[in-house]
Amino acid sequence: MTGEGEGRSGLRSVLGGPVLTLWAKHDRDSEGWLPLWQHLEDSAAAAGLLWDRWLPVSVRRLIGAALPGGEADGRRLAVWLAGVHDIGKATPAFACQVEQLADRMRAQGLEMRSQGAMGSDRRLAPHGLAGQVLLGEWLEERHGWVPKRVGQFTVVVGGHHGVPPEHGQITALDSRQHLLRTPGASRALWRQVQGELLDACAETFGVRDRLDHWRTVELPQPVQVLLTALVIVSDWIASNPDLFPYYPQDIPRSSTERAEVAWRGLDLPPAWSAAEPLEDAQGLFSSRFGLPPGAKVRPVQEAAVELARSMDEPGLMVVEAPMGEGKTEAALAVAEIFAARSGAGGVFFALPTMATGNAMFPRLLEWLKRLPAQERTRHSVLLAHSKAALNEDFADLMRGTHRLSAVDVDAAPVRPWRPSDSSRAAPADLVAHAWLRGRKKAMLASFVAGTVDQLLFAGLKSKHLALRHLAIAGKVVVIDEAHAYDAYMSVYLDRVLSWLGAYRVPVVVLSATLPAGRRRELVEAYAGVGGQGAATGAEFDVVAQAGEYPLLTAVAPRGLPVMRRPAASGRGAPVRLERLDDGGEVLAERLAKELDGGGCALVVRNTVKRVLETARVLRARFGDESVTVAHSCFIDVDRAAKDAALLRRFGPPGKATDRPTGPHIVVASQVAEQSLDVDFDVLVTDLCPVDLLLQRMGRLHRHQRGEEQSDRPPRLREARCLVTGVDWDADVPAPVRGSVAVYGAHALLRSAAALLSHLDAGENRPVRLPEDISPLVQSAYADGPAGPDGWAEALSKAAAQHEKQRADQADRAATFRLGGVGRAGRPLFGWVAAGAGDADDTRAGRAQVRDSRESLEVVVVQRRADGVLTTVPWLAADRRGRQLGGLELPQDQVPGLLAARAAASSGLRLPIQFSYAEVMDQAITQLEELYVPAWQVKDSHWLAGQLILALDEDCQTRLAGFSLRYSKADGLEVTRA
Template sequence: MTGEGKSSSGLRGRLDGPVLTVWAKHDRDSDGWLPLWRHMEDSAAVAGLLWDTWLPAGVRRLIGSALPGGEQDARRLAVWLAGVHDIGKATPAFACQVDQLANRMDAQGLEMRSQQSIGPDRRIAPHGLAGQALLGEWLQERHGWTVKQTGQFTVVVGGHHGVPPEPGQIAALHKHGQLLRTPGPSRAVWRRVQDELLDACADEYGVRDRLDEWRSVKLPQPVQVLLTALVIVADWVASNADLFPYFPQDVARSSEERVAAAWRGLDLPAPWCPDDPEGDAQELFASRFGLPPGAKVRPVQEAAVELARTMDEPGLMVIEAPMGEGKTEAALAVAEIFAARSGAGGVLFALPTMATGNAMFPRLLDWLKRLPGAEDARYSVLLAHSKAALNEDFAELMRESGHRIIAVDVDAPEEPLWRPSDKTRSAPAELVAHAWLRGRKKAMLSSFVAGTVDQLLFAGLKSRHLAMRHLAVAGKVVVIDEAHAYDTYMSVYLDRVLSWLGAYRVPVVVLSATLPAGRRRELVEAYAGGKAGAARSAAEFEAVGEARAYPLLTAVTPGGEPVLRSPEASARGTDVILERIDDSLDALVDRLTDELDGGGCVLVVRNTVRRVLETAQALRARFGDENVTVAHSCFIDVDRAAKDADLLKRFGPPGKAENRPAEPHIVVASQVAEQSLDVDFDLLVTDLCPVDLLLQRMGRLHRHQRGERQHERPERLRRARCLVTGVDWTADVPAPVRGSVAVYGAHMLLRSAAALLPHFEEGHSRPVRLPEDISPLVQTAYTDGPAGPESWAPAMAEAFEQYERHCADQAGRAAVFRLEEAGRDGKPLFGWVAAGVGDADDTRTGRAQVRDSRESLEVVVVQQRADGSLTTVPWLAPDRHGNRLAGLELSRDQVPPTRTARAAASCGLRLPIQFSYAEVMDRAIEELEGLYVPAWQVKDSHWLSGQLILALDEDCQTRLAGFSLRYSESDGLEVTSA
């Protein structure tokens, strides 16, 4: 099971004497312990099973490509490295930690000073670094390797706790040899034991006769990363005492019985192994997405499938197509083809926000259930963002997964978010939120993941256990949605991640409706480039940056030349009449009174929450509260989800939506209306914003056909019209309102106004033709050439200088913790994440590392009665099982019941930017900590432990850090100066 050279009695049969007393693990509560030889054997066996049944074929292929014996060599190497990874525990620096176990070793001649006498010097020799040194010494002295040859292999041992050693640490250890072997007579015994273990592993795992040939190998850094990650996973599994019990409880079982029982208990789902889908694009889309009778696959979808099938090998594909053209379905179809061709074992769908991730997750599940063989399949799935446990679809998967193994990360123990029931999920497609894959460092190893783009960007951030994130993405097809939505700061990380994905030969699909041509070229070059790309002429990519066709497909393989395809646009199209209107609430109210005389549904998009609320108040005075709906980012989580669901229910596509208002209705929204909501309005009013985002907003206007020539819409609103406001249009140079400038900057707003100017000119204007005008407008706004009237030039030049300084500042700050590009083959990963950020996770602090945003405060909103008691807010709807959630008492004397605590946690709220400035934030935290409930700060209270609690009074108001706060179910949070 563990490779050629395996003896009938396993590793134990090759060992005798003092080596059998060396220990690896100890449980202080039970006094159980595990010999080092046993843990080495367990880890090697697990690595072999992971290789054979869990690691995607593409990852195995990549590792094998670096070795002379291909995948057979790669398996041997992985198993051997897992076997020797803890050799550093056979040292005095480690063994002295438990007196009774140290005394047993001492009695066998392995003398050591006590932990106290070694003192702080122990920190110089953590067992990973010590193991790296011992393995390197063994390879050099016993097998004739040079120091340069050993590092690329031994760094896997040195980095198996998440951080490869730095050169300074290695040098310091060389000066303290007594930490590896006690000086004096016992030194020889220590050396004999260490060599005996390494010799036994070399023989047992079949590498002794391969070492001479491996000596000339130059392992690429991506391969070093993947081997390190595989050893980490094997170590974590083998370190789980539930799976691999300690002695003396498990001393009688054979190694084979022990490993077999553990593997059955772990029960990891196998990777996805799709066949290349048969049939043409029409058949593929009909079977995977349930096309309605008579529906035809769209040209861009057909072209994407054809291109995926004809590329030399899977690589990067950028799909640019209008909103509503089915880019998501195209990406999933391409992902299936790419996975079949590349050996990828899953899909990562990265989206800009939690809300878009939540919207994507059920679509991903539905696609999985339609895949061939789904009735017999078992897939591990994940919704990857910090509030995933509050998502009902994901929570149901977690409840129904019947796996009881509760594993923890060895060096960072953490409690699971839930404990599974005894239920099992029924076919089709057993979708499993697997218990072992629930730790924050392991979750991304799930085969199918939908989540925020942060999870992908973390792969470009120097952080602890970065190798695990790389293993997670290296085994998948990666889909990046809304690629235009990421600013310079995020793009610095995205481009670096793409360079590593290219090095791993990971297939990638990038989606956008409004991608600037320059950004398209940067994405393609980042993926195809690396060291090879730098050597090629940039001229190969000029066509990518100059292409103006739309829709457009761009494809490139790692190290290859880009390919462009221009599929026909679908027959769907809309002409949008643009009109400038004054930024006056009275003018807006009067205009909408006229426009809605015969009924209709209007979307008004504002650039700030304050403008949303001010606009809604003015409109309600004229149209009534019941005819105005508000949507923005400052709602508690459960209300935000309800808002999205309500908008889809009332304003969604024909045949799916219910109760589209017969009376005039106005939705006033912030940017939350731009992305991933399939809603359809008769008229659009929008603040001026960057042109790509304005086009996204237009995508909510006449999005669907409502009768022939839109005759089912009110007569006055049968032509699509967009009224642009938020600007003083009478000024010599358009003057956007201050809030819009604060959000987007003057440069992008003026470039947008200049690009749109031909569509505004009185007497000469023409409609914006969608989709034909999307690319010309975006490219005009995002190129550096002159735009707008000559009289605008001085103002635009000043705005551009400010924009350039801002972008340079963003790029500079992002580069501080950005991972370097993959180094030359054979260069060890020493110092790979040096000067990094420590742990990176999906918390507000973690997200701030890959997004250029001020750290925000997140609170859980509850209500406080006059008597001081706390309850959940009073308007919560019952859960899907009919259980009451509103007004449930939150006891301060004990942990609330799970349903109550979860209901409270679902009322999370991110406070607006006023609370992100240092002095205000400090004051707010201090005041919020006044409502500290000790009873909730226990490990069994994961829903509320560590949360900041914002208590509203019975009128749903409170004061915080000098501001007055008011919350309502209809309007969300309103903040005013006290």
């Protein structure tokens, strides 16, 4: 074999003899290969280019701050670690794997046993761990480092395949030196070539004279994580033969030229470089969000901007303000200021559900398009959830992006990028970049909207966790609907916040209804209370004691909290609360009275079963055309259409184009609580936790319709909320069983107690929004007694059960939760030990960070009488006018792209009945009977591996002892067979 690059500069110019026969890559199909020195040089070059042209300023600053030479040292260290990351391949345990390449080494005196003869011991010397050991020996023997300082650097090499080694693995390899160097006459030669290569890397990558300066450094654990992640990304890029060709292909003679050609092929958009906006709050909001003429920025928004600008260092800001106050816009404005001041290179907007993520994504794109021209270079953008490819806005970006062969094994390969593709850039240079679509790399995009799971995964011990940390360490993180996360999720969120504080990542937390105790937990987690050099918990008492509303709370990493108390916008209105007995006929009679003169009512039920039962009764009274159903058990495309229709009919004045003129009732589950800007004349709701009830009330008289609501029906111009789903005549209010199953008796009884003064007819005191929001929430979540004396026993029993459940949630969440930030200098050995393996956005992955049973997801199709499978018939045409309903899905071949994507858009998460182990196993067995081998190929990525639920021509089927019926109007209805 030839082609070792004679005449090159770099490593090749200082190496000779047996070291040149060490190999790093081999393609069994083409017999192409890559010398180890070349791969190390390629990886180092990739690291240097990533540092110079892609890595956010904030990450470079954090790494540089840990080293005596600042960012210049940071770059040298990153390049050097990438340049030595595969030194463990200079061992017999690795080299023996390809016999012809091993023979070439043997011919130069590097003896080794065959792979078979080496036996199972080879598994004890993976090349990452072997490289960690070799680099540690070299630092100690050649440069006099003390052992306790070595691990914090070498762990980057040991962990570059996603899992830092554990102490037991290191010990096991120490006792098997034959895996690192063949015993006997060639042992000295192995040691010589290993040392020669490490010496050459130190010289070539510019660290030989810096190693003495780094001997006493204590690298913070966050810096170790970021360096590990940077080496992983560099290795993945350098391992792509489309970018860095294997020998004996024609390779540019200059290593610099080779790297530049690869970088042009990769074509990664740079990190965002934000400039701090100079306008006042009014000007900033007008330019970024297009305020209508004469509209004024709201007090909360103005205060958030001023607080962001006044902080000594960007940190955590908690924004508590009423629904409809423009918290999203405030968060983006603060993110722009924080990014400019911190050097963050992007924004991650974390939301509670896929639906809210989909709703946020176009708003994020619109904001990006309104950034100043100098900031609107090419940006990588991502919608981060498992069904993002079905989102039309994201699909448009994907259709317009550059294409490139994927690097890691998790992403399907696509055709190589060609220069002519540059003409296909997405509008405003927003790019869903192909290389950033693999599930392990996707979050590295600069601007991301997605589910909060993606953030919580950063607190879950899992493989390649360092990449998730790099992804969030370089961004401003916005966490929306913070009240929506239960105790289980909060265990992960608090741990992630502690790491974000250590990375000095700016964070904005948004909530309309946040309990004071939870506010304190969030602030303390970020500030590192209890950690080395952090403030004490007592200094945060003010955070839990503040009762004002709206409220802004801010804290810098390791800092003390500051608070602002802006005025409300004055947009609120009193809402009269009233008890309503439970029962469908009672509800129908009351709504007939309320809607006698027309109007739009929202009825919110706590379970899908109650939604459908209620809808049947109301349709019998008002007619099918006057009742709309919305809940979570619709196929994806129908759910999206429901949300769009709700906005079109019940959205803000000027945007809603089809508001009903006659009576209309929407019966919905909890999907009506979050991120839908809809406005109703009257609200009926099942009793629920008070913060969620207030969220539901935020859909009541949300917008002004005429002077003093004169455009609403006369009897509905006063906002009224009827609370039902409870036996109000019992000695202690008794919520219906389904509500207790969802929320627990404790939260429901505390909610009822907090609302008593507003429900009692004698006092008849309305809920004043926003003034009463915080008092109600703090009362419901306080630790003291609540309600009348006669409720005490029931509340005490419910509280005991609640505390037991919370403790159980916390214990279960802690099983795979990442540890806290360790002291500086402590290596990351065992960082993700006993972890969850790979964590990703699948039903199993989400179940790890949410307190939910693993759910079953299916693709819904229809089976005609002749046995042919088709997409469900009611699917509307796509944006290009192509019909999607009723398309045939052949079982003897891969369906066409249009039909396959249309079928995939009909995904459905089965309800909780199918989440119990025995029922789930039975359901999976039955679903797997419809197994189509032709669909299980790489060209069928829309349908491969999917469970297919086939409905008959009446849209019905049976599954695991249940009867299933689906309709476009009502979604999925499940009954016992």
